Amino acid sequence: MSAAVTSRGTAPVTIRAMESSSTAPGGSTRREATRQKLYEAAVTLIAEQGFSATTVDEIAERAGVAKGTVYYNFASKSVLFEELLRHGVGLLAASLREAAEKTARDGGSKVDALDAMVRAGLVFIDRYPAFTQLYVAEMWRTNRAWQSTLMVVRQQAVAVVEDVLREGVEGGEFSDEIDVPLTASALVGMVLVAALDWQSFQPERSLDDVHAALSRLLQGRVSGPGRG
Amino acid sequence: MSAAVTSRGTAPVTIRAMESSSTAPGGSTRREATRQKLYEAAVTLIAEQGFSATTVDEIAERAGVAKGTVYYNFASKSVLFEELLRHGVGLLAASLREAAEKTARDGGSKVDALDAMVRAGLVFIDRYPAFTQLYVAEMWRTNRAWQSTLMVVRQQAVAVVEDVLREGVEGGEFSDEIDVPLTASALVGMVLVAALDWQSFQPERSLDDVHAALSRLLQGRVSGPGRG
DNA sequence: AAATTTGAACTGACTGGTCAGTGCAAAAAC
DNA sequence: GTTTTTGCACTGACCAGTCAGTTCAAATTT
The missing domain is CATH 1.10.10.60 (Homeodomain-like)
Structure with a gap:
């Protein structure tokens, strides 16, 4: 080999x-x-x-x-796989960055930027569900040949979210007590798992519908009765 | 065979x-x-x-x-694996249910219950990181022998979260506009990914620390400067 | 209480099949 | 005429699952 x-x-x-x-x-x-x-x-x-x-x-x-x-x-088979990973995450990161930048250009807040990125994430997963499955399945493994490739590629995507959070803290929009890397992970996980469950168990639902539910959670509009 | x-x-x-x-x-x-x-x-x-x-x-x-x-x-090898899955998720579901019930007994709110479950999830992942990795890696695959086992086992755990959300809606503590299954998925994803990233990239951090960061996100204490 | 039997638990060499990767001559595409 | 693809035979390693035989603690016999 x-x-x-x-x-x-x-x-x-x-x-x-x-x-x-x-x-x-x-x-x-x-x-x-x-x-x-x-x-x-x-x-x-x-x-x-x-x-x-x-x-x-x-x-x-x-x-x-x-x-x-x-x-x-x-x-080799492994090389094919590694190039596939790089190719796919490249698309995702570009898409996220694009969403964040567009929001900024349009004068939106950082929450708006996060929301736009959530939507971009959903669109990506909707378009490339297989890639997403594969990514999740390999991401937290250890002792694999493409481990380092994955790390690099992961950081590429997560960094975009972290940047928006950091800017939000600096601009006073977010609490300076938030833990940027961990919050970014949590947000990514929220979208990832919600989207995969959507695809697996309720594929007939619309993207807008799913996006609305996640927006509500993201913006803390969960508590309270009536229209929260 | x-x-x-x-x-x-x-x-x-x-x-x-x-x-x-x-x-x-x-x-x-x-x-x-x-x-x-x-x-x-x-x-x-x-x-x-x-x-x-x-x-x-x-x-x-x-x-x-x-x-x-x-x-x-x-x-067979597959049967060993399936029994392993059942064994592990049984532990998790029990732990989550226990956390929710204890909060209820102590007169806590539903948000408190969710928070207790987040912590229980973190404790579980901290104790059985390998099991968690394996679960995530296999959960969204298709065409596998143990597919049905996984579905059952997943529902066992997610249902506990859904129940708390549903009770919260009925009791007026949560908005009746929230999407219970999807929100449950999102919450599980949040904890899962945050915890796996914690284990992979910042294993030295304490559980309390991670829990605090997730609590903040869960309770929407992200916006706003100063002490959010 | 020593000798014998029983059978569940365990062992590890072996088998039949599978699969990554090779080699190459001929065809097709450009 | 060069690059790319094809088709197919081949190799060597690896691996799930099998099975005849071993171990040993408890039960039974004497």
């Missing part, structure tokens, strides 16, 4: 995240399309079964590609 | 939970001790590596027992 590829002369198999097409303007080479198909196949299967229980043959078959192609494009 | 044992005339290998020692009064047989050792070994390994990546040989070795003993005590 150690020596990786090296042998089969031709393939680059570098771990760069994207681009690097020939010289074409658009970018998207044939190879990129194949890799995308493999990501999609792998994310579903691994979310359902877990990494170890998912075979490379299955991934290839689901992607409609020969097994050799998997190894032409990725150095 | 199907016919199970039968042959070796002697061994029962039934999946009965306990007792049935010779005639001894106490109860706790040798077998029970062995099963306990196997639970402990399995929970750690599976939390670290996942179910599929953990071999029965590893479990046996860690438990200081021969592989055959695993199969003498459990019908």
Whole structure:
């Protein structure tokens, strides 16, 4: 397992995240399309079964590609998985940051920013449920090859929430007694688990509906009878 | 696989939970001790590596027992895992229920009850971190043999939270607009993720400290400067 | 109370199957 | 004509589950 590829002369198999097409303007080479198909196949299967229980043959078959192609494009099963993780969390972090920035541009408060991020999180989980399942399943494991990748990738996403909280404290909108990292974790957990339960047990509910329920909790509009 | 044992005339290998020692009064047989050792070994390994990546040989070795003993005590690797799940969540649900009931006896409000349950959850996770990791990792998977076991077991724990919320709504302490199941999920997620991040990234922090931070969030004491 | 029997509990070598990864020649795509 | 994909046979390691045999404490016999 150690020596990786090296042998089969031709393939680059570098771990760069994207681009690097020939010289074409658009970018998207044939190879990129194949890799995308493999990501999609792998994310579903691994979310359902877990990494170890998912075979490379299955991934290839689901992607409609020969097994050799998997190894032409990725150095190993683990590398495919790691790149998949980076790819997915990159999307999430960008989406969260975008939501926070838009709120700021529109002159919203920090609570508004948090609320917008909750919604962005829900939209992401709604669009990529398999990725989310897989992320949750692997995040708190120890002794795994991609442990460090996960840490980096996690921090990327959580940091966006922490930044908003910190700015809120500095601006006097939030109590300076809140514990920023822990509160950020708790908020992420709230959205994550609520969304996964939504997908698993009440998939027919609308995103707006779920978002409303979480907003209420986030803004402490829980106590009190009538219209809280 | 199907016919199970039968042959070796002697061994029962039934999946009965306990007792049935010779005639001894106490109860706790040798077998029970062995099963306990196997639970402990399995929970750690599976939390670290996942179910599929953990071999029965590893479990046996860690438990200081021969592989055959695993199969003498459990019908299969999956069955061992399922019984482990039931065993663990049973403990959690009991602990949560106990916390809620004690608060009620002491004349506390429903918010107090929720707060007590948050603490009970933290204590549980602190005591059985491996079990918690394993639970989170398997909960939202699909197409797994123990899917139904997990559903039952999840509901057992979440229902306790839902009950308190529902009672709070009926008693007028909580808004009747809250979405009970979803809010319960969100609360569980909040505690779960905050606690796992605590264990993973700041294990030196005290439970009281973490509990205080979550209490603040739970009670909406986040907004506002100074002492919120 | 020593000798014998019983059987639940345990052992570990073994088996049959599975799977990650390789190698390569020929085809297809670009 | 170069890059990428295909198809398929092959290897070597690994692993769930099996089973014939061992252990030993308690029960029974003498």
